Amino acid sequence: MQAAHSGKRSGYLSWDDYFMAVALLSAQRSKDPSTQVGACIVNSQKRIVGVGYNGFPTGCSDDTLPWSREGDFIDTKYPYVCHAELNAVLNSVPGNLTGCAIYTALFPCNECAKVIIQAGIREVVYLSDKYAGTDSVRASRHMFEQAGVACRQLEPANPVVTIRLSENG
Numbered sequence: 001m002q003a004a005h006s007g008k009r010s011g012y013l014s015w016d017d018y019f020m021a022v023a024l025l026s027a028q029r030s031k032d033p034s035t036q037v038g039a040c041i042v043n044s045q046k047r048i049v050g051v052g053y054n055g056f057p058t059g060c061s062d063d064t065l066p067w068s069r070e071g072d073f074i075d076t077k078y079p080y081v082c083h084a085e086l087n088a089v090l091n092s093v094p095g096n097l098t099g100c101a102i103y104t105a106l107f108p109c110n111e112c113a114k115v116i117i118q119a120g121i122r123e124v125v126y127l128s129d130k131y132a133g134t135d136s137v138r139a140s141r142h143m144f145e146q147a148g149v150a151c152r153q154l155e156p157a158n159p160v161v162t163i164r165l166s167e168n169g
Ligand SMILES: O=c1[nH]c(=O)n([C@H]2C[C@H](O)[C@@H](COP(=O)(O)O)O2)cc1CO
Pocket: 032, 034, 035, 036, 037, 053, 054, 055, 069, 077, 081, 082, 083, 084, 085, 106, 107, 108, 109, 112, 131
């Protein structure tokens, strides 16, 4: 006989871990061989209103444009790739992002910081800060501070979230 459950399940994902996991799942769609970034925008009712990952603009081929990091600027990915945060804002359900939070795998660059601020997003929750100290990140932090956008690095309650797509294996 199965024991009756008298209380709620333990081990469920916290909201923070859940939204970051959604961001990281989106990042799995990225074709960038070196850095995969995902972002998830959440409104004040804890509803997801936008997700995105870094990739080339719609209609621009992942197989034709370069994914390199080095060489002449025009021959690298940098002039072409849309950042995850930008895509999350642009992909968001029509409406107002004022007061939303954005969960992102990587601390936003200065260009995304501008988009985040102008969209009315009030909180940035990030995991990696691997480009801390670069001019881009310094400029982002400067703008977020002036605009009153709160930034915090997520300390996940669950370091690993497993998603199994098959019952076997
Ligand atoms: O905030 C960000 N969001 C974002 O989507 N990206 C993307 C752009 C590139 O595809 C990749 C960074 O590439 P790399 O680490 O090789 O320089 O991550 C990069 C940043 C930070 O620079």
